[in-house]
Amino acid sequence: MAAAIHLADVLAAHCTAALHTITADPASGPAGRTLRFLINKQMTDFTRRDLHRSLRRQLPKTSDVAAVLDTLAALGWIRQRPDGRHELHPRARELADSGDTVTNAIDDAFTAGQSTTSPATFTADRW
Numbered sequence: 396m397a398a399a400i401h402l403a404d405v406l407a408a409h410c411t412a413a414l415h416t417i418t419a420d421p422a423s424g425p426a427g428r429t430l431r432f433l434i435n436k437q438m439t440d441f442t443r444r445d446l447h448r449s450l451r452r453q454l455p456k457t458s459d460v461a462a463v464l465d466t467l468a469a470l471g472w473i474r475q476r477p478d479g480r481h482e483l484h485p486r487a488r489e490l491a492d493s494g495d496t497v498t499n500a501i502d503d504a505f506t507a508g509q510s511t512t513s514p515a516t517f518t519a520d521r522w
């Protein structure tokens with residue numbers, strides 16, 4: 396029981412630190428809006444160019460698009476396939492609607508913010 400309490404304390408501290416990191420990141424605003432756009436438009440598979448064309452007013456520079464994609468990938472919301480296309484996390488709507496940016500179900504599923512594969516070992520069944 397003591398180990399379970401200790402684990403809960405560690406996880407709570409991790410969650411707090413992660414939320415502070417996310418909210419302190421200046422790119423989290425545009426990244427959050429972009430995530431909501433991807434979810435609402437059901438863009439589960441897209442290229443950098445697709446995203447830039449769709450959000451050219453919000454993200455006018457290619458560096459803005461790159462920063463948003465980097466942020467979303469680092470947080471586990473998207474991943475880049477070997478062919479250069481990007482995929483939205485299959486549970487993105489569910490996770491975003493819950494208000495939780497970190498997957499709390501610990502199983503074989505992909506956990507937001509923790510990449511389980513490198514681009515060289517990408518497999519479609521990992522999500």
